[in-house]
Structure formats: C-alpha cells, structure tokens
Amino acid sequence: MKSHLDFIPQKYTQKLVEKGKFQWSAPSNIALVKYWGKKENQIPANPSISFTLNNCKTTTTLEFEPKGFTSENFSFDLFLDGIPKEDFKPKMQKFFERIAVYLPFLKDFHFTIFTQNTFPHSSGIASSASGMAAMAVNLMSIEKLFNPAMSDDYFWQKASFLARLGSGSACRSVKGSVVVWGENSSIVDSSDLFGVAFTEKIHKNFQCFQDTILLVDKGEKVVSSTVGHELMHNHPFAVQRFEQAHKNLAQMKQILIDGNLEQFVALVESEALTLHAMMMTSMPYFILMKPNTLEIINKIWKFRNETNIQVCFTLDAGANVHVLYPEEVKNEVLQFIKNELIDYCQNQQYICDEIGNGAQKII
Numbered sequence: 219m220k221s222h223l224d225f226i227p228q229k230y231t232q233k234l235v236e237k238g239k240f241q242w243s244a245p246s247n248i249a250l251v252k253y254w255g256k257k258e259n260q261i262p263a264n265p266s267i268s269f270t271l272n273n274c275k276t277t278t279t280l281e282f283e284p285k286g287f288t289s290e291n292f293s294f295d296l297f298l299d300g301i302p303k304e305d306f307k308p309k310m311q312k313f314f315e316r317i318a319v320y321l322p323f324l325k326d327f328h329f330t331i332f333t334q335n336t337f338p339h340s341s342g343i344a345s346s347a348s349g350m351a352a353m354a355v356n357l358m359s360i361e362k363l364f365n366p367a368m369s370d371d372y373f374w375q376k377a378s379f380l381a382r383l384g385s386g387s388a389c390r391s392v393k394g395s396v397v398v399w400g401e402n403s404s405i406v407d408s409s410d411l412f413g414v415a416f417t418e419k420i421h422k423n424f425q426c427f428q429d430t431i432l433l434v435d436k437g438e439k440v441v442s443s444t445v446g447h448e449l450m451h452n453h454p455f456a457v458q459r460f461e462q463a464h465k466n467l468a469q470m471k472q473i474l475i476d477g478n479l480e481q482f483v484a485l486v487e488s489e490a491l492t493l494h495a496m497m498m499t500s501m502p503y504f505i506l507m508k509p510n511t512l513e514i515i516n517k518i519w520k521f522r523n524e525t526n527i528q529v530c531f532t533l534d535a536g537a538n539v540h541v542l543y544p545e546e547v548k549n550e551v552l553q554f555i556k557n558e559l560i561d562y563c564q565n566q567q568y569i570c571d572e573i574g575n576g577a578q579k580i581i
C-alpha cells in the first residue's frame with residue numbers, strides 16, 4: 219500500500235451485516251528509536267522502532283448493531299472497567315471522524331465499547347497505544363464481515379494504519395515483536411502509513427527481552443505528547459534530530475541482528491536522553507523527568523559499571539523508567555531493582571513485562 223487512498227474500500231461484497239461482537243487485546247510498546255515530531259495526519263517526522271510488550275495491554279470488546287437508518291452522527295457508548303466513561307468519548311469521537319472515510323460502515327452502526335487495561339489507569343503508562351490498537355483490530359474484524367475475501371496483509375496493514383490515526387505510536391502495537399514505523403532506507407517496505415514487523419532474524423540476546431517499568435510519577439503530565447510533537451515544528455535541532463533518527467534506526471537494525479548488547483545499551487539510552495533533550499530545548503521548554511528519574515538512571519549506570527551486566531533504561535514522554543535487559547540476567551537485575559530502585563517509585567510500584575507478539579483475537 220503506497221497511499222492512504224489504498225485503504226478506502228471500493229465496494230463491499232457483503233451488503234448486510236447483522237449485530238455481533240468481537241473482542242481483541244492489544245499490547246503497549248516501548249520505542250528504542252523514538253518518534254517525536256509529526257506532519258499532518260499523524261505522519262511521523264522520523265522513523266521509529268519498538269519492542270512490543272506482553273503484559274501491559276488493553277482488552278476491548280466491541281459490540282455492534284445496525285442502526286436501521288442512516289444518519290450523519292456516530293453512535294457509541296464507552297465503558298472502562300464496566301463503568302460509563304464520558305470523558306473518553308471526545309477522543310473516540312475524534313478517532314471515528316478521522317477514520318470514517320476508510321470505514322464507510324461506521325455511521326450505520328451503534329457501537330458499545332467495553333475496554334479494560336491490565337495496568338493501573340493512573341500509572342502514567344499511556345493506554346492510548348494499546349487502546350487505539352485494540353479498537354483498530356476490532357473494527358477491522360467488522361470490515362472483514364463486509365469483505366470476507368480480505369487478505370491477511372490488508373487486514374494487518376490497515377489495522378495499523380487506523381491505529382496510527384488514533385495515536386501515532388499505536389500503529390506499532392498491532393503486529394510483530396519488533397516493529398518499525400516510518401520510511402527508512404535500511405528497512406524494506408517500511409512506511410509512514412503503518413508499522414511493519416521487523417523481518418530479520420533477531421539475535422537470541424533479544425529474544426524474551428525484559429522490560430521492568432518503574433512507576434516514578436503517576437501524575438498528569440505537564441505537557442501532553444500532542445503539544446510536545448507540535449513543538450518540534452520550528453525546533454532549532456529538528457532537522458539534525460530527524461536525520462539522527464534515520465541513522466540510529468539503521469544502526470539498531472544491525473544491532474538487533476548481531477546481538478551486540480553494549481551497542482544496544484548506548485543507542486537506547488542516547489535515544490531516550492535525546493527525546494528529553496528535545497523537550498528541554500523546545501520553546502516553550504519543559505521537563506518531564508522527575509528527580510527520582512535521574513536517581514534511577516544514575517543507579518543503573520553505577521550497577522552496570524560495577525557488574526558489567528548489560529541493563530539499560532529508556533524513557534517515554536513521562537517520568538517513568540523502563541529498565542531493559544536480557545532474560546539471562548533476570549534474577550540479578552530484579553534483585554537490584556528490589557534492593558536499590560523501588561524506593562524511587564511511587565508506592566514502590568513497578569510492572570514486570572517482556573517482549574510480546576501483538577494483538578490477539580479473543581472472541
């Protein structure tokens with residue numbers, strides 16, 4: 219698929235779709251090379267690559283019923299953990315508006331959306347990636363009822379494409395353990411429109427890779443990702459940053475194939491700090507790290523120096539720290555986390571996760 223127009227269906231072979239329901243889970247993901255800055259319609263300003271997570275996920279049940287009449291409005295109810303969630307509705311409404319041209323049946327149905335996350339809602343872990351990915355695959359299951367001959371490739375590419383329109387990084391939460399989003403000369407078939415699974419064989423050092431998420435601060439972010447991306451327009455270092463991300467992605471590809479953990483650590487930590495450096499050098503500038511974020515980073519550096527265990531950190535747009543390490547050193551690193559890092563977490567909270575496989579159909 220080369221253009222967004224390829225995702226506008228020409229005609230459906232099935233005219234009538236009765237009421238029904240689907241249920242999918244979709245995971246969160248953690249970027250190694252970060253997406254920060256976008257063009258119109260959620261087109262990324264630079265390519266990114268992420269590990270798909272396994273335990274941090276959203277499960278969404280989507281019930282659908284023909285309205286029986288045509289109207290210009292979307293009709294849906296939304297429940298989080300079984301409770302009506304009115305304040306999530308504007309975001310869903312906007313998502314429906316953005317994707318309506320690609321899913322012409324949307325206005326013909328009433329939808330009831332039941333969603334729940336495995337991670338605490340106010341943990342500072344964004345549910346937008348897993349949540350939008352779970353919605354997108356559910357909606358593709360409905361589209362498949364209208365077009366049963368749909369190919370698997372089309373299903374997954376369009377699911378990622380739709381998820382991207384909900385939240386950029388959500389397109390990396392649909393399919394694959396390692397996902398690239400954004401055109402890059404080193405990745406065949408990479409696209410700005412959707413995420414693609416990394417097809418090279420990943421070195422055994424990265425199989426079952428661990429991500430322990432330290433919940434440093436669960437508060438509302440001072441600056442949202444949307445505003446942060448916006449501030450990359452006219453940013454003094456934007457051009458260099460976008461170029462650097464292209465080079466870093468090519469380098470990361472080789473690292474994942476070769477299994478060089480020292481190079482992995484250096485590149486991942488540099489990417490995390492570059493992301494936050496972009497925030498600190500935006501105008502207006504802002505800081506999302508907290509004092510405990512820095513305490514943890516320093517402890518990780520000290521532990522790595524002393525033990526030569528290749529554990530590293532990465533950060534998203536927030537204060538929480540993702541601690542990344544090979545499965546082989548799981549016991550040592552978990553002990554270190556318990557002994558030295560959990561006191562820097564709010565209520566000593568952390569989540570153990572690892573590399574996963576993407577969205578799963580439940581019903």
Ligand code: PMV
Pocket residue numbers: 248249251252253254266344346385386387388443444447493534535
């Ligand atoms: O998908 P958004 O708009 O929430 O952007 C998220 C960007 C980062 O998490 C900071 C980096 C990334 O690539 O996931």
